[in-house]
Amino acid sequence: MSETQQQWTETIESKHSLFDLKLSEVWRYRDLVYMFVKRDFVSSFKQTILGPVWFFINPILTTIVYLVIFGSIANLSTDGAPKILFYLAGVTLWNYFSSCLTGTSGVFTNNSNIFGKVYFPRLVMPLTVVISNLMKFGVQFLLFLIAFFYFLSKDQIQPNLWILATPFLIFLMGAFALGVGMIFSALTTKYRDLQMLLGFGVSLYMYATPVVYPLSALSGIWKKLAYYNPLTGIFECFKYGWLGSGDFSAELLLISTAIILFLLAVGTLVFNKVEKSFMDTV
Template sequence: MNDPQQKWTETIETQNSLFDLKLKEVWRYKDLVYMFVKRDFVSSFKQTILGPTWFFINPILTTIVYWIVFGKIAKLPTDGAPQLLFYLAGITLWNYFSSCLLGTSYTFVGNASIFGKVYFPRLVTPLSIVISNLMRFGVQFLLFLLAWTYYFLKGEIHPNIWILATPFLIILMALFALGVGMLFSALTTKYKDLAMLLGFGVSLYMYATPVIYPTSSLIGIFKKISLYNPLTGIFECFKYAWLGVGDFSPLMLSISIVIIFAFFAIGIVIFNKVEKTFMDTV
């Protein structure tokens, strides 16, 4: 029997910080990232008749529905921008954010069988989801550019220099989706009910985000609250840059940046903490 007073002379434990993204290790597994991206892309349209054309069909049909319901029936304002282009701009951004968030939130639960068999940096999985959705976003953004060019040549929109901030806005959306997604991914290892609530919550969140309406249409307390929605500054900046309309200000985007990096930091801490023990609870 071991002596209860015995003291260990050496202790082996992890040296990783909770804020460590393990980017060097992720880079060594870049081939695995590529495989996951390819898998996600192929599996999305496997055994479908139209295949990747769904990238175009989905935003087109959604835009038409929003145009009829919110533009013609509800008559929501678009700050003078062409309604179809206004809704298409919002849908293009929202589809990328929601897909990244929902995909990332299932990192642990959806990949438990793989995680239990072989080691690789767990961050590889959410990163591959963000990249694969970026490819989908690229296709849908091309559709937006085609429509944008049509209205630009007609002189109905007036873009400005903020267009150059578009890559930064996309990165901000990806970081926000990663942060919140990693947070929910960690929580769902113990509380699986959150996975069902998240899908419903994302649907509601869209209506709290200026996807189908401009913030200029909000009044009073609702307009003040909207400023603290991290996506408000991103969506308003994008529409202001490409369509030349909206109630955008640099302060609005600054608030979004601060909140997004806070969520991203929290998501990293919780994700790194849970990844070491999640197999005991999944």
């Protein structure tokens, strides 16, 4: 076969443009994404007694703790929403975000053995983390729906059409975790202690986000700062749509969307730059 007739399926180059994200190549490797997602989901239940039940235990126990500490002892406002449902909504969303963020932040260091042996688009791994956690989120969201329909039957909540924005809110959370996680993943190839710092920072970040309290509980400078927290618009919109309570506006969600899309773009570019040489430092 002559050289002009040869068609290469893969071309590995030493250099490529910073803005060459090879998204079409990621799509061609979608079967690999599916395989990794299946692997992560199955490994979560491997050698466990209760299996998927653990996904229910975590939000239930956390909600009970919040109910006692923040609901009874601290007596924080829930804007009139049932406390159990209010905390369960916050826990369900937060678990998805924090799991995605901590998972994507260790992509390079946790998968260095695989990256060193075989080629595939590196962007596959952080996408796998987000999708895998989406499946776990679905299990916990089922628990939230059970509680939701119970309180709805008691006429204690007034949901509205903002419920329809739920898929978009989940996308924004995944995009935010993906963007910030890829930035930290790139940095931890040289500075391993940043991953430990991230774990501590995520815990603190929860208290800067309206998870256990509504936005209306803040005032002054704190409320203004909360408006520029990308998760504020997401949590307030979710609670407003499903529970019918909260200090929510479309402007708040637009601010969150703009910040998240910017961080996702930055994270993707940084990830694309570091993936070319990270094996030299990991």
